[in-house]
Each structure stands twice: as C-alpha cells, then as structure tokens.
Amino acid sequence: MKFEYAPAPESRSIVSLRDWNGLFIGGEFVPGTGGSGVFKTVSPATEEVLAEVTSAGAEDVDRAVAAARAAYERTWSVMPGRERGKYLFRIARILQERSRELAVLETLDNGKPIRESRDVDVPLAAAHFFYHAGWSDKLSYAGYGPSPRPLGVAGQVIPWNFPLLMLAWKIAPALACGNTVVLKPAETTPLTALLFAEICQQADLPPGVVNIVTGAGDTGRLLVGHPGIDKVAFTGSTEVGKEIARTCARSRRRLTLELGGKAANVVFDDAPVDQAVEGIVNGIFFNQGHVCCAGSRLLVQESAAEDVLAALRRRMATLRLGDPLDKNTDVGAINSAKQLAKIRTLAESGDADGAQRWSPPCVLPDRGFWFPPTVFTGVSQAHRIAREEIFGPVLSVLTFRTPAEAVEKANNTPYGLSAGVWTEKGSRILWMAGRLRAGVVWANTFNRFDPSSPFGGYKESGYGREGGRHGLEAYLDVH
Amino acid sequence: MSTDQGAGAAGRIAVRKTYKLYIGGAFPRSESGRSYAVTDHRGGFLANAALASRKDARDAVVAARKAFAGWSAATAYNRGQVLYRVAELLEGRRAQFAAEVRAASGAAVRAAEAEVDAAVDRWVWYAGWADKLTQVRGSANPVAGPYFGFSLPEPTGVVAVLAPVSSPLLGLVSVIAPAIVSGNTVVVLAAERCPLPAITLSEVLATSDVPGGVVNVLTGRMAEIAPWLASHMDVNAIDLSAAPEPLGCELAESAAANLKRVLRLGDGDWSAEPGLERMFGYLETKTVWHPVGI
Numbered sequence: 139m140k141f142e143y144a145p146a147p148e149s150r151s152i153v154s155l156r157d158w159n160g161l162f163i164g165g166e167f168v169p170g171t172g173g174s175g176v177f178k179t180v181s182p183a184t185e186e187v188l189a190e191v192t193s194a195g196a197e198d199v200d201r202a203v204a205a206a207r208a209a210y211e212r213t214w215s216v217m218p219g220r221e222r223g224k225y226l227f228r229i230a231r232i233l234q235e236r237s238r239e240l241a242v243l244e245t246l247d248n249g250k251p252i253r254e255s256r257d258v259d260v261p262l263a264a265a266h267f268f269y270h271a272g273w274s275d276k277l278s279y280a281g282y283g284p285s286p287r288p289l290g291v292a293g294q295v296i297p298w299n300f301p302l303l304m305l306a307w308k309i310a311p312a313l314a315c316g317n318t319v320v321l322k323p324a325e326t327t328p329l330t331a332l333l334f335a336e337i338c339q340q341a342d343l344p345p346g347v348v349n350i351v352t353g354a355g356d357t358g359r360l361l362v363g364h365p366g367i368d369k370v371a372f373t374g375s376t377e378v379g380k381e382i383a384r385t386c387a388r389s390r391r392r393l394t395l396e397l398g399g400k401a402a403n404v405v406f407d408d409a410p411v412d413q414a415v416e417g418i419v420n421g422i423f424f425n426q427g428h429v430c431c432a433g434s435r436l437l438v439q440e441s442a443a444e445d446v447l448a449a450l451r452r453r454m455a456t457l458r459l460g461d462p463l464d465k466n467t468d469v470g471a472i473n474s475a476k477q478l479a480k481i482r483t484l485a486e487s488g489d490a491d492g493a494q495r496w497s498p499p500c501v502l503p504d505r506g507f508w509f510p511p512t513v514f515t516g517v518s519q520a521h522r523i524a525r526e527e528i529f530g531p532v533l534s535v536l537t538f539r540t541p542a543e544a545v546e547k548a549n550n551t552p553y554g555l556s557a558g559v560w561t562e563k564g565s566r567i568l569w570m571a572g573r574l575r576a577g578v579v580w581a582n583t584f585n586r587f588d589p590s591s592p593f594g595g596y597k598e599s600g601y602g603r604e605g606g607r608h609g610l611e612a613y614l615d616v617h
Numbered sequence: 618m619s620t621d622q623g624a625g626a627a628g629r630i631a632v633r634k635t636y637k638l639y640i641g642g643a644f645p646r647s648e649s650g651r652s653y654a655v656t657d658h659r660g661g662f663l664a665n666a667a668l669a670s671r672k673d674a675r676d677a678v679v680a681a682r683k684a685f686a687g688w689s690a691a692t693a694y695n696r697g698q699v700l701y702r703v704a705e706l707l708e709g710r711r712a713q714f715a716a717e718v719r720a721a722s723g724a725a726v727r728a729a730e731a732e733v734d735a736a737v738d739r740w741v742w743y744a745g746w747a748d749k750l751t752q753v754r755g756s757a758n759p760v761a762g763p764y765f766g767f768s769l770p771e772p773t774g775v776v777a778v779l780a781p782v783s784s785p786l787l788g789l790v791s792v793i794a795p796a797i798v799s800g801n802t803v804v805v806l807a808a809e810r811c812p813l814p815a816i817t818l819s820e821v822l823a824t825s826d827v828p829g830g831v832v833n834v835l836t837g838r839m840a841e842i843a844p845w846l847a848s849h850m851d852v853n854a855i856d857l858s859a860a861p862e863p864l865g866c867e868l869a870e871s872a873a874a875n876l877k878r879v880l881r882l883g884d885g886d887w888s889a890e891p892g893l894e895r896m897f898g899y900l901e902t903k904t905v906w907h908p909v910g911i
Contacts (some may be wrong), residue, residue, distance in 0.1 A: 177879060204856040220738055220741075222743070223745065224741070227701065227741070251876070254748070265694060266703075268694075268697065268698065269694070269697075269748055271745065272697065272744065272746065272747075273740060273745070273749065274745075275745070276742075276745060276746070276749065279749075279753050279893070280753075281753075335744020470785070541911050564907055564908075565907065565908040565909055565910045565911075566911055568765045568907060568908075569909050569910050569911055572909060588694075589694075589748075590693075590694075590748050590749075590751075590752065606752060607749070607752045607753070
C-alpha cells in the first residue's frame, strides 16, 4: 500500500531574512572591525543564499571578550542568583513565544525537517533555559559546597547540527552559574544564534552577559585561544576537540568537550521488532544522522537479524525525504556540500570494503545537498564505516551471538558517547548498561534528551557533562 | 482598599467583592450559610468572609484527593511551568495584594510592597524546585549484590495546612508552594484574622493552569476546622506550625490516627530563604530494586 501526501509546507513568511552585518557585542549589534570579513549562509535544501554574516576577526573577539569580562565583574557575578534566574526565565518564555519563527529559521539555515525543529530543537532549548533558571538561586543545593563560585568568562563554540539547542546547552548553565559568555555559532548555521541575540535584547539582559561572534574555524581558534577567557566549552568533532585540548593545555583554563561518537545500538532477539525498528530509524535518521550520539552501528543478534533487517527495510521505504519545511518530511537536507562529500566518501569506502549498500527507492531533489537513508549490511569491525563517524544517514549493521560479544563489539571504538539496548529483559539492560563504556545508555528507546539529564561522553567522545545537576560542575569553580 | 470601596468623588458607589471559599476550582459559599466579619488592623470592617464548616472541610479534602492523581502524574517540568505561570500572574496583581496586606497588617506602603515582591520571588523559588527535587533528594544505591537500586521522592498525597497568622501573603505562599511543587494537593485554612489575601490568591490560581482541586482554600475558625482536618482519615500530612498550644498538641494527637506526616516548624522569619524541610516533609521515599544479569 502506498500513501500519497499532498505538500504541507510551513510558511516561511514569519521569518524576516536580512543581512546580519554585525556581531552581538556588549548588548548591541556592532559592525566588524579590521580583520573581519563577510560570509554567506545558504539553505542546504535549495542552495539559496539566506543572508550575509560578519566573520569576526581578532579585534572583534578581543572586544567581545572585554565586554563579557566587564559584564562579569560589574553586573552578572555580583547579581543575586534569584535575579539572574529571572532573566533566564524571561529568555525561556520568549523562546516559547517566538517558537514558530525560530523553528522556521532553524530549518531554513540547517536543512532539518520542520517537524524536528518545531517539536524537538526549539522546545528543548526553551526547556533548557527554564530548567537552569531555577538553578540560579539553588546552586548551594547542587552538591558543590555551600556557595560555589562562577568561573568567569566562558568561550563557547558550537556545531551546526542543533544550532539553537546547542546554544541553549552552552549559554543556559553558564549564565545560571554566574558566568558571562562569548559564543561562536557554526559557520553554516549562524542565524538562530543572531536571532537569539535579539531575544537577549528583548529580555533586557544586561549588555555583555551574552556576546555572539560569527565566523568559521579561524574565529573559533581566536576565541578558544584568547587569554581573557577562563573556560572553554566546545561541541564538535573529535579532531577539533583534540586541537582545543592542546591549546588549553598551555593555560589553566577549564575545558569541557562534547565530541564525536559511533554509538552501538544493540538489539537482542527477544526485543519487540517493530519497537526496535522505530528506535533504530530514530537513532540513525533523526536529523539526517547529523547527531553525535546517533546509533550508527546496529548490532543485532544473529538469530533476529533477518527479521529485524526485513522490518527495517520496510520502515525505511516509508521515510519521506524532501523539502525540510514540509510538515510531512522525515529526512531533510545534508547541512553542507562539504559534509555531503564526506558522507559520500565514507559510503564509497563501504562499497569498496565489500559491505552491501541498500537505500529505499527515493527521488533526490535537483538542487541542494541530499543523501538517501542508507543501510550497509555485511559490515565487519575493520571497515571504515564501522569505525569512523559518518555524521550522515548511513547505518552500518553488524551481528553478534552472545551478550558478551555484543559488549565487546559495542566498546570496540575510540568513542564512548552513547549506546542503545533493546531487550525485554530488564536485568540484561542493566547488565549491558554496566558494561558499555558510554556516557548515555538508552534502553528500549533512543535519542532522548532532557535538560535534567546529564549528557556527555567517555573516552574520545570528550569530557564533562551537560544538563542536570552534573552539568553545573562545568561552570562552577569547584576545584 | 477601604477608600476604593467607598463612594468616589463623583458619587459613584463602588462594587464590593464577595469573598468565598475555593474548593475544587470553584468558589462556593460555605454550605453552612455562615460568614464572619473581617476587619482591618484598626478594627474597621473590610468584608464578610465565608465561615467554613466541617462539611466544607470534608468537601475540600475530597476535591484535593480527586486532583491528586493528575497533579502528581504531571511531569516535573510541567508542574514547574504551571507554577512559574502563577508567579507571573501574582506579579500582575501586585497592587491588589499590597492593598490587602496593608489593610490586614497596617504595614507601610513600602513594607507591604516588599512583602508582595518577596511572595512572588518565593513562588518562583519553589517553582524552580519542581524538576530538581528528585536529583537532590533521590539516589542510586550501591547495594552489595547484583541489583540496581534507586530511591525516588514521591508526594505523600493530600496535605492540610494551617496558614500562618504572622504573614498574610508571604507566609501563606511559603506554606502552600512547598507542598504542591512535588505533586501533593492541599487544603489550606487561611489565617482567621487576615483571610483576604488567601482568597485573592485562589483567584490567581483559578485563572492559572493549576488544575482545580490542587489548592483548596477555606476561611474560618482554626479551632473549629483544624480538628476535622487533623482527624480526617484521607489526609496524608498536616502542617500544624501555625496552631497555638495546647491546640497544636491536640491536633498532632488526632493526626496520629492514620499516622499523618506532621510538620511543626516555627512561625518564624518568613523573609529568610526557606530551607528544604517543608518540601521534604511532604515526600515519601520510594526504593526500587532490580536484578542485574544476562
């Protein structure tokens, strides 16, 4: 049976696209100075240029850090937590009030389906501010001593896969704990961060508490290496994370890193097949697989492999790929040409290594960056597609016979961000959870996020946690 | 307050407000048909408040019990949002509350406004606890065996509260919020002498997203109503802090009939940041064991 869907595009009229010739420094949009430049951000679904954005240079980063320092010393660190919290509550409320606008802008700039930006990214971002607003005046109960102090100025660099949500993960706890921030959004997705700057203005947030500098890797390097900051928080690739760790090694500044992953999603033969298949699909095709904790390695018990894979293929054939603004779309555009090239290269290595590639029949749009939902079977642990993070809608399937073998294979990676376990047996879930070297283990579900739930990795997936009581540690002087 | 209820300059006669009970989200009069005169700090007439009866108290407990299932099952995040919205509405009624506090206590304008501000901030403080209590109060238990164990706080159920006399609004807020933030539902007996802020608070609650029955407000005589609440077999906890002695001891004794959790804290300085004891006092701890193995 085939379902036909009429197009159901979300209107983009709610968003006013304009050139953001400026950086958000000291509470105002200011033009870039010497050393700055301009870059374009495009819609990955159509390659249409959405806006021109300023690329911050050294002088701009200096100004932003100075503004954050001044705000830290004069205003934010001396303000009672109760009053800081009120600003965060205001921001949470404005995020909720302007949710439609934020969702449409996020989908335009990122390429993710509107269903996801509307139902996941934006509400979770608001929830993150709401949750941390409450911590602002309760830090003495968080388990870090009677009156934990903030660190100072935080330099924060975030990725392009969840632009607004990652901003919230960074800014909300930093501000709640009394720090001020300079944040650099990703080069390909700067727009919701700039809209967020406007929201800070609407909330009457004191100038300099939040500063946003746009730019590419060079701007990020200037920020994380800046002598005026006390703390670096980075979410992105393991490669860049290691570079930042080296930079920070030369100073005493604090560092938290949330990096790549190659999560195993382990399906036992007693798992309910349909439920597991939903979890597998959500695990790897959510946000086009642009998720650091994506379940990119499916480890399925040999006795169940045939059934699970047949059901998975059936389910994948119903995924709708196309216009991200269409409310029926499941799989949107790949965020950039560069990322698309990387996904293609790795997929080709899968072919070359002898794995079997399968994608459902699927028409890709003529313009924009697209990659169909893809599954590789017959994958061995030596294959690049089983070892390297693809960061795209590509699933590698391996099999196992015993729980011990599943653990062995799941942990056979330098990463350790997340893992999934599917079984009806509770004791086995806990047995597996105890042995998986991963910061988050989802049992009979996948890709769940909540501001109260600490998130972060083992091993080369980084260090530090974001969210929950544990996440506050990253922004408090507890050592 | 007395001024805007009198005749204005143009001879217009003010429309006065009737203060009623707040039970199950509605505003009934007392089934007894009784009321009592509420006066200001100088003894001038302010309004007739409903004089709640035993039947009203029992109705309020029934309403609170009915609301418990839904309120306690709401996510902590949702409860936090709903309570924060109450603070937003309280802020909007700042002037009205300040006038009522002044009328009741004779406080200066500044002091009355400060009490209202503190009450709003107090409500915000508690709203923020909704999704943090579990992390502060709960634990994973490292038992010596192949078991995973955790302990979680859960609301105890219906809580009866005698509101403090010393602080008609801030005190009131400070005894209601800690009970409902974790999912309990409440029957509160407003301070006998200054019940008007409590009724205005219930108007705020009625127009907020707090479901009817989560907070029920009675006005009347503590000596008459409190014994029925203390002995009620479907009330799980009671705050007797505001009861004078020897009434407090008698009530605590009645409360033992079904082993109510009894709170007897001081009626102290309401402006200081509260600790956690009021929230913890209405929490049960549930411990769960689960085997670990292949």
